[in-house]
Amino acid sequence: MFPNKFPDWHPESLTAHSGVGHDPVYGAISTPVYQTVTYQHPGSELGAYDYSRTENPTRHAAQEAINRLEKGAGTLLYTSGMAAITVLVQTLEQGDHVLVTEDAYGGTYRIMVDVFSKFGISSNMVNTRDLNQVAEHLGPKTRLVIVETPSNPLLRISPLRELADLVHAHNAELAVDNTFMTAIRQRPLELGADYAVYSATKYLAGHNDVMAGAIVCKTEDQYQRLNDFTNATGSALGPWDAWLLLRGLKTLAIRMDRQESNARTIARFLSEHDSVRTVYYPELAEDSARTLHMGQALGYGAMLSFLLKEPDRYIALMDRLKIILPAVSLGGVESLITHPYNETHREIPEPMRRHLGIIPGLMRLSVGIEHIDDLLNDLSDALRG
Numbered sequence: 065m066f067p068n069k070f071p072d073w074h075p076e077s078l079t080a081h082s083g084v085g086h087d088p089v090y091g092a093i094s095t096p097v098y099q100t101v102t103y104q105h106p107g108s109e110l111g112a113y114d115y116s117r118t119e120n121p122t123r124h125a126a127q128e129a130i131n132r133l134e135k136g137a138g139t140l141l142y143t144s145g146m147a148a149i150t151v152l153v154q155t156l157e158q159g160d161h162v163l164v165t166e167d168a169y170g171g172t173y174r175i176m177v178d179v180f181s182k183f184g185i186s187s188n189m190v191n192t193r194d195l196n197q198v199a200e201h202l203g204p205k206t207r208l209v210i211v212e213t214p215s216n217p218l219l220r221i222s223p224l225r226e227l228a229d230l231v232h233a234h235n236a237e238l239a240v241d242n243t244f245m246t247a248i249r250q251r252p253l254e255l256g257a258d259y260a261v262y263s264a265t266k267y268l269a270g271h272n273d274v275m276a277g278a279i280v281c282k283t284e285d286q287y288q289r290l291n292d293f294t295n296a297t298g299s300a301l302g303p304w305d306a307w308l309l310l311r312g313l314k315t316l317a318i319r320m321d322r323q324e325s326n327a328r329t330i331a332r333f334l335s336e337h338d339s340v341r342t343v344y345y346p347e348l349a350e351d352s353a354r355t356l357h358m359g360q361a362l363g364y365g366a367m368l369s370f371l372l373k374e375p376d377r378y379i380a381l382m383d384r385l386k387i388i389l390p391a392v393s394l395g396g397v398e399s400l401i402t403h404p405y406n407e408t409h410r411e412i413p414e415p416m417r418r419h420l421g422i423i424p425g426l427m428r429l430s431v432g433i434e435h436i437d438d439l440l441n442d443l444s445d446a447l448r449g
């Protein structure tokens with residue numbers, strides 16, 4: 065189903081050809097939306113497709129496109145990023161234990177604490193930049209470590225190769241939430257991870273018009289186990305959403321280039337601005353973090369955060385911005401700004417938010433593809449006065 069041989073193409077070519085070659089009847093360049101639940105059997109035997117919860121040709125094309133990019137053994141698509149992360153944890157057993165990067169997306173924190181604790185799966189949020197701290201929390205029951213690097217929203221960098229070695233030495237698996245970087249900028253499986261996990265709602269789809277999640281597996285066994293589980297539980301992505309994801313994927317590489325180039329310019333602009341205390345962006349991080357990041361990634365990405373000198377000014381800033389829209393979510397073509405303290409990370413208890421540096425006045429910016437001059441003017445006007 066997922067061919068082992070990948071064409072020796074660059075990611076730009078692979079993404080542009082997402083979904084090409086999946087219409088054996090008419091040769092349509094764009095994979096059709098196979099809006100069907102069931103499939104007529106060719107005879108008394110089942111055909112290649114049987115029932116759309118199990119497999120659907122449009123979803124299959126999107127899974128294959130992501131899998132090729134990531135060079136995985138198999139990829140599964142879900143109704144959202146949270147559905148994907150949920151499946152990873154649901155395949156564990158009662159009594160198992162999970163470690164999660166402490167400043168991971170707030171929703172990941174929420175399912176571990178509010179949902180899985182009720183089913184006997186315990187968790188700890190740890191500083192995954194610190195291998196000693198990770199080692200201290202890895203116990204005999206730890207089965208899974210979920211890492212975000214760069215993290216959300218402070219863009220902190222965890223060492224993926226070292227984490228993979230440490231986690232494997234304890235017979236656990238490493239999942240990397242690669243939503244911010246995508247395979248265009250960082251390939252967790254090549255760095256030793258077992259799974260690359262995505263909110264495909266963000267950069268992979270890229271247009272703020274579809275929710276999706278993905279798990280890319282390193283081995284055939286992992287893929288088969290998750291595929292069986294997904295077929296049994298039923299949170300696989302529907303055909304229309306898979307098609308929207310496929311269409312978005314075609315431009316992923318050029319979107320990342322443009323968004324990253326805009327983000328680098330904005331990060332420098334903000335770092336010199338009188339109203340800004342600190343900018344969080346991998347390119348502007350201290351030497352050790354920047355070097356670590358560039359040893360495992362191919363660019364800095366298009367997410368950045370900044371701390372206002374006067375925290376209360378975040379309300380005026382969000383009111384005044386015209387092109388950059390105040391909204392949660394990220395990774396789309398439109399630039400979006402959020403105030404993580406009371407938006408994306410509000411699920412995290414206040415003392416922990418403060419401990420992590422998620423404080424009032426910290427803004428997270430998802431930089432889009434607009435003209436850089438318009439973005440700079442917008443920020444300059446909104447930060448004035």
Ligand SMILES: Cc1ncc(COP(=O)(O)O)c(C=O)c1O
Pocket residue numbers: 144145146147169171212216241243244262263264265266275276277393
């Ligand atoms: C890094 C990260 N992972 C996972 C998720 C959850 O994805 P979704 O909203 O598609 O469920 C998000 C959502 O913002 C995210 O930012």
